[in-house]
Amino acid sequence: MKMLKLTKILIAKATWRGCGKHIPSALGSVPEDQWCICTPKVTVNGKEYPPAGTVSIPGAAFAVLLSVYLIRCFLSSLWKVPGPRISAFTSLPLKWHELQATRTKYIHKLHQQYGPVVRIAPNEVSFTSYEAIKEIYCSGGSGYDKTEFYDLFKVYGRSNVLRPVPLGGIQERSQKFINLCKTSVGKSHDIFMSLHSYACDCVTHHLFHPYGSNCLEDEADEEMMHQVAADDSLQNRLVQHYSPALHKLLSRFLYLFAKPRETPLADTFIIESSKKPDPAAFTLLSRLHDKAGQGLDQLDMAGECLDHMAAGIDTTGDGLCFLMWELSQPRSLRFQDKLRLELRENPGVAFDKLPFLDAIVQEGLRCFPAIPMSLPRYVPQGGRLIDGYFIPEKTIVSCQAYSIHRINEDVFPEPDAFNPDRWMEPTGDAERKRLMFAFANGGRGCVGKHLALAEMKTLLTDIYTRYTTLPETSMTEESMAMSDQLISSRPLGQRCLLQFVPFGEKRE
The missing domain is CATH 1.10.630.10 (Cytochrome P450)
Incomplete structure (x- = not known):
């Protein structure tokens, strides 16, 4: 609600009437020696502001919207989730790798760099732990709706x-x-x-x-x-x-x-x-x-x-x-x-x-x-705590088999090596089966x-x-x-x- 009110105020300031070419310098942070003298000071709600500065209205409007977007990114509860910083602001890197048919390995490299929880887009987080699998896809994950991705x-x-x-x-x-x-x-x-x-x-x-x-x-x-x-x-x-x-x-x-x-x-x-x-x-x-x-x-x-x-x-x-x-x-x-x-x-x-x-x-x-790739779901209403991070509702969360089968090296030693003998070992069978995600898990696997x-x-x-x-x-x-x-x-x-x-x- 506060964010919406701030947005309205900033947009209102961007539409103040001045000389028709400039906007209030208070908005554009214009130095005093660049203030426009075409018009007198501006009064809003009984408060005076310096005369307009040399910033165009379209440019200021863009700056306002960009500022609001960046503030929302910084204040997001996903800000603390590990991942490349650019993923907090845009999904373009992820979409680029999708178009290049390399999405799976791109996400896997991020997991190798940042760990079992990775933010891969402003509204998307990838996980590799069994706890996350159970929460998102199994009995604990009730209410995690499939995304529009499944329309494909x-x-x-x-x-x-x-x-x-x-x-x-x-x-x-x-x-x-x-x-x-x-x-x-x-x-x-x-x-x-x-x-x-x-x-x-x-x-x-x-x-x-x-x-x-x-x-x-x-x-x-x-x-x-x-x-x-x-x-x-x-x-x-x-x-x-x-x-x-x-x-x-x-x-x-x-x-x-x-x-x-x-x-x-x-x-x-x-x-x-x-x-x-x-x-x-x-x-x-x-x-x-x-x-x-x-x-x-x-x-x-x-x-x-x-x-x-x-x-x-x-x-x-x-x-x-x-x-x-x-x-x-x-x-x-x-x-x-x-x-x-x-x-x-x-x-x-x-x-x-x-x-x-x-x-x-x-x-x-x-x-x-x-x-091998991600199986995305929407976080239910009210948000959920997954792997120690609070994930807000409507955030896209997912796990991908390619990474789950490789990141957990305590269960799958030398994960990049093809070794069927690991499945013949008398110990660790329950852990191996628990982390097998080849066909997804849960009732909708x-x-x-x-x-x-x-x-x-x-x-x-x-x-x-x-x-x-x-x-x-x-x-x-x-x-x-x-x-x-x-x-x-x-x-x-x-x-x-x-x-x-x-x-x-x-x-x-």
Whole structure:
């Protein structure tokens, strides 16, 4: 209230009548030898002020508004939160890194520099502690609403994937991937697109069965999937999200450096598939049909399925790609050999009963989370105390898996090293699981993790029972650098060439 009153007074002073060219020097702090003598002293509320100084009214108005903004920044309860000082005044550095697809690593560097609590924008704070995770996302975080960021995508989820029919669909598609491996022996194969095809076939099986895609064998379906997986509309969608008016104004020119999202083949596939009758009972389409009489029309169902398909393709496809790339590196071949030994010594054993396979997947998700970036929430009414700092209501707070899995070195020693053996240690298991944030936490986390884990473990079992994977010589660490997208992070080069060497053959 005091701030509002001060603002009104300052703006009132900025509109005093003088000679028409100058404003009161008291406002502009103009030296006496520069005072204007065009007009007599100014009287406001019975008090006299010096005559106007040589400052323009527009300039003074800007100075007033800037002063008010700076005062608000200095008086904010977030002023004491650690972070680069510029983050207290503008979100431009954060938005710049979002446009450059480097937001995740930018925030992680800030955590490395400032600790577990970092202010990343005037109204946004990032956390990495378990206490913050529990407060924001779990039972203690009741009332933390999702921000408008989630208008950009929706997360796919289904928890019944281990039933015979759904799991059989995953196993069938895994065998189709193995057929591609067989034809690739003696040469390299780009697993980036093939893994996205596998993920697309699996997720559409759970969306539409028996009307799912066949990207691993059908070129038309593969082209449809390619539109989704190779989408380069990140910058365009961010501009539209942050400034719809600017996006509309510049739409004719924006496409030159920021492509719009164009997935006509996927749109057609989804629309046609969502019209199909009698989908299997376990599918999302079946459940949406059950809600058709509750105000959910055909277009609503198609839109829901398209969002789910895109999310299901990227998270699993990218996560598997990074994991198989790491397993293929010379530094990690011992883990690949150890995994193969477990698989070959336990034929027919369910994948959820194989401890080292689980360790491989857990470490893969720790190093390459399915959703590595921030998951923002609004602080509820009245504000909250998080990690010792009072955070006012409507402040955006978040945690990102990429940093949580690396900052807490007491739980994850040598956090940048890929080491599945850490998950086999008898001590510290509870702490490790508590800080695993690959699929988020709490009641509104990604329950689609059940599908993703089933897809990952099924395919890894089928591949590493039969093959050793090695990187193609033209591949570089730089081309496999993480490039942020809206929901997942993909390889910068959008390809990953591996060689598949049949078990028993000599490695080169």
